[in-house]
Amino acid sequence: MVKMKDVAELAGVSSAAVSRYLNGGYISADKAERIKQAIELTGYVRSSQARALRTGSTKLIGVIVPKINSESVSRITAGIGQVLGRRGYQMLLANTDNAADREIEYLDLFQNHPVDGIVLVATMITDEHRRAIESCRVPIVLIGQNVEGAACVYHDDYEAAFELGHALAGRVDGKIAYIGVTEADRAAGYDRRRGFEAGLRAAGNPLDAALIRLGSFTLDSGYGAARELLSVAPDVSFIACATDTMAAGALRAIDEVCGMGEGIHRVSGFGDNAFLRALTGGIPTVHYGYLTSGVEATNMLLNTLDGVEGESGLKTLKLGHQLMNV
Amino acid sequence: MVKMKDVAELAGVSSAAVSRYLNGGYISADKAERIKQAIELTGYVRSSQARALRTGSTKLIGVIVPKINSESVSRITAGIGQVLGRRGYQMLLANTDNAADREIEYLDLFQNHPVDGIVLVATMITDEHRRAIESCRVPIVLIGQNVEGAACVYHDDYEAAFELGHALAGRVDGKIAYIGVTEADRAAGYDRRRGFEAGLRAAGNPLDAALIRLGSFTLDSGYGAARELLSVAPDVSFIACATDTMAAGALRAIDEVCGMGEGIHRVSGFGDNAFLRALTGGIPTVHYGYLTSGVEATNMLLNTLDGVEGESGLKTLKLGHQLMNV
DNA sequence: TATTATGGTGAAAGCGATTTCAACGACAGG
DNA sequence: CCTGTCGTTGAAATCGCTTTCACCATAATA
Numbered sequence: 001m002v003k004m005k006d007v008a009e010l011a012g013v014s015s016a017a018v019s020r021y022l023n024g025g026y027i028s029a030d031k032a033e034r035i036k037q038a039i040e041l042t043g044y045v046r047s048s049q050a051r052a053l054r055t056g057s058t059k060l061i062g063v064i065v066p067k068i069n070s071e072s073v074s075r076i077t078a079g080i081g082q083v084l085g086r087r088g089y090q091m092l093l094a095n096t097d098n099a100a101d102r103e104i105e106y107l108d109l110f111q112n113h114p115v116d117g118i119v120l121v122a123t124m125i126t127d128e129h130r131r132a133i134e135s136c137r138v139p140i141v142l143i144g145q146n147v148e149g150a151a152c153v154y155h156d157d158y159e160a161a162f163e164l165g166h167a168l169a170g171r172v173d174g175k176i177a178y179i180g181v182t183e184a185d186r187a188a189g190y191d192r193r194r195g196f197e198a199g200l201r202a203a204g205n206p207l208d209a210a211l212i213r214l215g216s217f218t219l220d221s222g223y224g225a226a227r228e229l230l231s232v233a234p235d236v237s238f239i240a241c242a243t244d245t246m247a248a249g250a251l252r253a254i255d256e257v258c259g260m261g262e263g264i265h266r267v268s269g270f271g272d273n274a275f276l277r278a279l280t281g282g283i284p285t286v287h288y289g290y291l292t293s294g295v296e297a298t299n300m301l302l303n304t305l306d307g308v309e310g311e312s313g314l315k316t317l318k319l320g321h322q323l324m325n326v
Numbered sequence: 327m328v329k330m331k332d333v334a335e336l337a338g339v340s341s342a343a344v345s346r347y348l349n350g351g352y353i354s355a356d357k358a359e360r361i362k363q364a365i366e367l368t369g370y371v372r373s374s375q376a377r378a379l380r381t382g383s384t385k386l387i388g389v390i391v392p393k394i395n396s397e398s399v400s401r402i403t404a405g406i407g408q409v410l411g412r413r414g415y416q417m418l419l420a421n422t423d424n425a426a427d428r429e430i431e432y433l434d435l436f437q438n439h440p441v442d443g444i445v446l447v448a449t450m451i452t453d454e455h456r457r458a459i460e461s462c463r464v465p466i467v468l469i470g471q472n473v474e475g476a477a478c479v480y481h482d483d484y485e486a487a488f489e490l491g492h493a494l495a496g497r498v499d500g501k502i503a504y505i506g507v508t509e510a511d512r513a514a515g516y517d518r519r520r521g522f523e524a525g526l527r528a529a530g531n532p533l534d535a536a537l538i539r540l541g542s543f544t545l546d547s548g549y550g551a552a553r554e555l556l557s558v559a560p561d562v563s564f565i566a567c568a569t570d571t572m573a574a575g576a577l578r579a580i581d582e583v584c585g586m587g588e589g590i591h592r593v594s595g596f597g598d599n600a601f602l603r604a605l606t607g608g609i610p611t612v613h614y615g616y617l618t619s620g621v622e623a624t625n626m627l628l629n630t631l632d633g634v635e636g637e638s639g640l641k642t643l644k645l646g647h648q649l650m651n652v
Numbered sequence: 653t654a655t656t657a658t659g660g661t662g663a664a665a666g667c668g669a670t671t672t673c674a675a676c677g678a679c680a681g682g
Numbered sequence: 683c684c685t686g687t688c689g690t691t692g693a694a695a696t697c698g699c700t701t702t703c704a705c706c707a708t709a710a711t712a
Contacts, residue, residue, distance in 0.1 A: 050668035069400035376698035
């Protein structure tokens, strides 16, 4: 492995000069040329390990996600990756498989590990999370939740759910049921349910608390909850779901119970999943700019790291949403 | 930042002793105890940068994927992440967005960057790829393609497609069309088409070359190709697709042209997408163990890195497949 | 008793970059 | 001629860890 010293010797300069050449410090034109040729000749590339040790910066960003095989997460990471690549950073991906404690574990790990900053695609935020975020030595941005005192890029789930509920209340006759997720997930659990309820209520068609079920983000859990709902309350004519994935499950359940093709008109979701849209022609759902949230969060993080002027650094950013098919 | 020397001083030993304690070398019981307490007291964690510089190993594995928001890829990375986490490594993710030259770029980047090994989720393998793989300084495993001279974990696309074609030939009357992908992708492009054709032929119902179209892995491309096929050859009664995603597009096209619910019986795919399965009840498709391929590839890679005995290290592994809904 | 293992130990030499610092040649102004 | 800048330069000191090596007890063997 050719090192800086070799290049320096070949070019007849000191390694300090090579380092300056590489980093844009004082260097005369002729030496720069000699160094350039020596580098080409030897095929030298600098060791990022040594550089990291000396400078304390690794150009690595830790990204913590709850689940890697989900459309929303992969769109977010696509956005993160886009910005990272463009700005000379790389992504260290940590998958927690929906285990909140592993999030904290990674938060700890990353700090003393080689990342310059962290993007946390958050689900549940416990006090322990808050503490870990607070005491984080590297800058951190959250995606998906709005947490006091932390930089966040999020969507207004309450507002979106309210609008969806309000819009649906008018066009559904009969009972509406709701399949949510754990309220520990403030955004997808609490806010969406509350917003949806409020929207229905405002339209004069309040949600019956007995018709609320809890799923676990998976298609199968949506299916199970919907089957159960339909058997307990056959007069339910519409099932709103906290995610498109669970809506897909509910859709299958309705098709099985009420006949093929029925579900499409009786289900709503959140997230505007591409597959679901294509296969059903589009159920009522909320479109979030997942890719945008990745892009915005990462830009914010990198701006503070690179000390970009004119940028106010870490702040909280609420992104817009769009009702679909209502 | 508390460093090893601080811990050593507090414990009244040399930093060499601390290092040995941390790495399981010779250390007496009482010193071990003193060191342990000193570490707890100071909250010391060792700098992985310094460690990496000294040992030359970063415990980082570079993973190159063609596209991050696709179900197959996220299942593969889920498998990779599982093994990596269990064995004390982390994943450095690089997304090429289906640009073959960026794959080579990352291959170069990773070698002189801080990864101990590479997993390449491969699509197209050009000569340039072969060269880059050949000259790779760190061990590398490919997923999804079988390339001579490289360690590969792959599925037998030809065989699977053959079986699918053979099975379908019998139960479809009328013309069968095919929407494939670029043959530069040997596995998903060339092998699947060839296998499918051979399967149909063997069953006495050969594929009309005029009814072959090319998509680009996306749902929309499947939709477009199917619309075009149906308008040019309205007597086509079945459209086989090289991926489930394109099959979803074709399904929508058929539903639009021939009436809702029609598509389900007239389309086949590859990959056994969970959404598609749930929403349609299941079109004929091939189930691949994507997660398994990630697991197997990573285990293989880590075995060679960690020098696990009894394991023969890098080799090529063909995984099985399963016909679904035929 | 003389010797050889054996289990422990710390000083010191790197790993390969960056960065400080003192110094140098040239050149302008006084 | 002397002094002060200015643009460059290389020697040397880190960064924080691992690992070799020489060495020391103490126990086991000859």
